[in-house]
Amino acid sequence: MIKLKQLYGSLTLSELKQEIESIKEIQKNKIKYFSVLMSVYKKDSANDLVKTFASIFRNSILPSQIVIVEDGPLTSELYLVIRSIKECWPNRIDIITLKQ
Numbered sequence: 001m002i003k004l005k006q007l008y009g010s011l012t013l014s015e016l017k018q019e020i021e022s023i024k025e026i027q028k029n030k031i032k033y034f035s036v037l038m039s040v041y042k043k044d045s046a047n048d049l050v051k052t053f054a055s056i057f058r059n060s061i062l063p064s065q066i067v068i069v070e071d072g073p074l075t076s077e078l079y080l081v082i083r084s085i086k087e088c089w090p091n092r093i094d095i096i097t098l099k100q
Helices: 013-027 046-057 076-088
Strands: 035-040 065-071 093-098
Touching: 013 046, 013 076, 035 046, 046 076, 076 093
Parallel strands: 035 065, 065 093
Antiparallel strands: none
16 A cells, blocks of 8 residues: 655545545445535645545535546646545546646
8 A cells, every 4th residue: 555654644545545444434324415516736745635525525414426627737646646546436536637
């Protein structure tokens, strides 16, 4: 499992993925439909992106869809975070890549 402690402080993708799995169990009995749309830019911080996902997944009701717009080329760290989250929730995360 990828450990990003050095880059992103105390939160790791592994820990975030574990939280997502536990929340999925809670969500089975709650049906609410809404989407989250977020743009990611090259100058965005990968640490902030991890925190954003953590914030989304810590809510009592999870979105039925997250649309991530990659607005131009991103850093390798941002791609790593996005791909790792997509692996956790492949059916709910859509990625749109825009060219500059």
